[in-house]
Amino acid sequence: MRRVRRRSLRLPTRRRTRSDAARDCRRAGEYRFGVSGIEERLQRVRARIAAAAARAGRDPTAVTLVGVTKGVDVPRIQEAMAAGLRDLGENRIQEALPKLAALGPGPRWHFVGHLQRNKARRAAEAFVLIHSVDSVPLADALDRAAARMGRRLRVLIEVNVAAEPTKVGVPPEEAAALVAAVRARAHLEPVGLMTVAPVAADPEHVRPVFRALRALRDRIREGPGGPAFVELSMGMSDDFEVAVEEGATLVRLGRAIFGPRDEGPRERPGVQGEEGAQEV
Numbered sequence: 243m244r245r246v247r248r249r250s251l252r253l254p255t256r257r258r259t260r261s262d263a264a265r266d267c268r269r270a271g272e273y274r275f276g277v278s279g280i281e282e283r284l285q286r287v288r289a290r291i292a293a294a295a296a297r298a299g300r301d302p303t304a305v306t307l308v309g310v311t312k313g314v315d316v317p318r319i320q321e322a323m324a325a326g327l328r329d330l331g332e333n334r335i336q337e338a339l340p341k342l343a344a345l346g347p348g349p350r351w352h353f354v355g356h357l358q359r360n361k362a363r364r365a366a367e368a369f370v371l372i373h374s375v376d377s378v379p380l381a382d383a384l385d386r387a388a389a390r391m392g393r394r395l396r397v398l399i400e401v402n403v404a405a406e407p408t409k410v411g412v413p414p415e416e417a418a419a420l421v422a423a424v425r426a427r428a429h430l431e432p433v434g435l436m437t438v439a440p441v442a443a444d445p446e447h448v449r450p451v452f453r454a455l456r457a458l459r460d461r462i463r464e465g466p467g468g469p470a471f472v473e474l475s476m477g478m479s480d481d482f483e484v485a486v487e488e489g490a491t492l493v494r495l496g497r498a499i500f501g502p503r504d505e506g507p508r509e510r511p512g513v514q515g516e517e518g519a520q521e522v
Contacts, residue, residue, distance in 0.1 A: 280318060281325040283499050287482075291493070294486035305486055308352050308475075310496035312337065313503040316344045322499060323348065331494055335361045335368075342368055354436075354475075354494050356410050359383040366395050373436045373475050373492075374400045376411050381424045388429035395429060398436040398475050401458065403451045409438055414454065418462050421471070434473025434491070435459050445481040452476050452488035459489075 287307065295302040310331040311319050319330065319341065328348070332338035333355030342351060353369040356376075362383035365372060375381055375397045388395040399420055402411030412420050417435065424432040437455045439448035455476055463471045477485025479498035486493065497503070 280321045280500060283501065284322060284325045284327060287495060287498050290483055291486055294483040298487040298489075300486070300489075304491060306492045308354070308492055308494045309499045310354060310494050311341065311500070312496060314496070314500045316341060318500060319345065327499070331373075331496075335364050338368060339364065352492075352494075363387040363390075366391060366393075370396065371433075372397045373494075374398070374410070375420075375424060375432075376400045378420065378423050381420075381427055381430060385427035385429045393429065394431050396431050396433050397424060398434050398473060399424065399432060400436045400438075401455060403437045403454050403458075404440050404448075406440060411437065414458055417458055418465070421462055422465075425466070432471065434471055434475065435462075436475035436492075439476065439478075439481055439485075442481070445484045448481050449484050449488060452481075452485045452490065456489040 288302075291305050291307065292302040295305060306329055307327065308329045308331040309319075309322055309327045310333070312333045323345070328350055329352060330341075330345075330349045331352040331354040332341070333353075335353075335357075338351065338353070350371075351369045352371045352373060353365050354373045357365055357372065357374050357380060359380055360383075362380065366384055366387035372384065372395065375384065376399070381397070384395055384397065399417055400411040401414055401417050402409050403414055405413065421432050424430050435455055435458060437451060439451045442448050452474075456474055459471065459474055462468070473491050474485075474489050475492040475494065476488075477483075477490045477493040479495050482490070482493040482495060482498070
């Protein structure tokens with residue numbers, strides 16, 4: 243019988259993209275740490291927070307780790323919760339609401355992105371702490387929403403310490419006046435400040451930003467209602483250790499916990515735009 247030679251089938255190829263690289267990086271973490279590596283990353287992050295707190299003579303339990311879940315699916319969030327993560331942050335209302343419904347009453351949800359006034363009602367309903375109040379009109383919208391719910395809503399004042407034109411937040415010299423205005427609203431409780439530091443190759447370059455926010459917080463605490471004004475929300479995946487050394491009480495981490503994401507260009511919370519967000 244005559245043998246027929248079969249031709250090998252040549253499949254079309256395509257160029258690798260950034261998404262391919264991110265997926266391969268995540269898979270490498272899965273092979274190394276098991277399933278997704280989230281529990282391992284959380285352990286390392288907590289150890290780094292504890293070490294940074296020790297260097298500054300602080301109690302590490304005074305630092306709340308907020309896992310930012312932008313672009314993270316529910317099973318991976320559940321894995322982080324199983325590893326002990328209780329505080330979760332979202333940048334966009336429309337992405338947050340399905341996750342809140344799926345995960346139930348267990349997590350404490352923080353809103354860490356730029357908030358528009360027309361989303362204030364949903365934010366007041368869903369989140370225990372709003373990190374990004376940057377104007378009196380937004381405070382008024384949140385106050386009305388909280389009043390309808392019969393609750394007092396805890397908020398932070400977002401400050402653009404580095405005066406970056408692409409970032410939201412009040413200038414440092416206007417922060418005290420905004421705190422006073424928010425404090426005058428019956429259903430809002432201002433409890434501290436938040437900032438987004440500039441992107442820097444060396445975290446030491448943004449230490450002055452964190453130090454300035456702490457000094458501003460301390461000055462405001464000297465006024466009426468000062469004892470309750472304690473929170474400093476500052477520090478993300480690339481600079482959180484420096485932030486802890488400078489007094490952060492809340493750090494907002496996404497990539498350091500959940501790994502790289504297949505989302506295209508990097509972003510960080512606080513950039514101008516509709517509930518905009520940068521990579522955390």
